[in-house]
Amino acid sequence: MAGWNDVPHLDEKTKRDLLESTPPHLRDARSKGYPVLGSGLVYPVDEETIKVAPFALPDSWPRIVGIDFGWDHPTALVWLAWDRDNDIVYVYDCLKISEQTPVQQAPDILARGDWIPVAWPHDGLQTEKGSGEQLAQQYRDAKINMLWERAQFEETGTQDETKVSRSSVEAGLMDILKRMQTGKWKVFNHLNDWFHEFRLYHRKDGKIVKTNDDALDASRYGTMMLRYAATPPVPTTRIDPRQRKYDWRAG
Known part of the structure; x- marks a missing residue:
């Protein structure tokens, strides 16, 4: 896949103008090279x-x-x-x-x-x-x-x-x-x-x-x-010393 960012001769103003003139549902396809699958998409979400x-x-x-x-x-x-x-x-x-x-x-x-x-x-x-x-x-x-x-x-x-x-x-x-x-x-x-x-x-x-x-x-x-789903058995971040007087990992 190739998009506008892969084309060196397109400047930022040209890209903006092209994007504004492109229908919203085709913008990703034309600007980023993403394939268009239309209503067949399982997740039709931007x-x-x-x-x-x-x-x-x-x-x-x-x-x-x-x-x-x-x-x-x-x-x-x-x-x-x-x-x-x-x-x-x-x-x-x-x-x-x-x-x-x-x-x-x-x-x-x-x-x-x-x-x-x-x-x-x-x-x-x-x-x-x-x-x-x-x-x-x-x-x-x-x-x-x-x-x-x-x-x-x-x-x-x-x-x-x-x-x-x-x-x-x-x-x-x-x-x-x-x-x-x-x-x-x-x-x-x-x-x-x-x-x-x-x-x-x-x-x-x-x-x-x-x-x-x-x-x-x-x-x-x-x-x-x-x-x-489970939380870590030992915290991976240090406790704020203003709230705790010790590091949980150190006991």
Whole structure:
């Protein structure tokens, strides 16, 4: 993709004039080179409204990781922080890894917080032919803090009412879309892999096109299990000495 900033002969005034003369729904496509998918977009939201500059996350905001398993297509992990007071979810980190086993992936995951729970999809229950061990268990064996059940919404009502809806893809998509539309879903603006998928995520004939969607699937799994997000066991920031007479890490 190439945009106006990649064209040296366009000065700032020309760019402004061109932008003003371009219909709003085509501005990103023409100025930044983003593909136009029109009504087929799963998340028809201006990405500028969900972008935020990275900042230090408060220790009081619980965290969770969503993982989408892969091999030839990447394994994707997305880290979420939840501002519970305002019910805003922040995507603050994203990692995509190809052709690596759970043991090989573990150092990169653990380095981001070995205490953070990991939400995983139903294919984590699949067993490897050689060892007979479930995929989710292979991550546990690598010291990854996998949740004890696969990603699904909290049970409500009767068992018959929730049997299908607890793992509904559409319900997960609508939950995130509603958050985006109401200012309750934010993404750190440097996460290029995440935004690349966001721009291309679309439907064809009403069905999700299942290509290049690993990070977005991981985001959905994490959001479905947001109730299990956890705060750090040891604060990562020093306590204001005017409020506390000691550093929590030092006891």
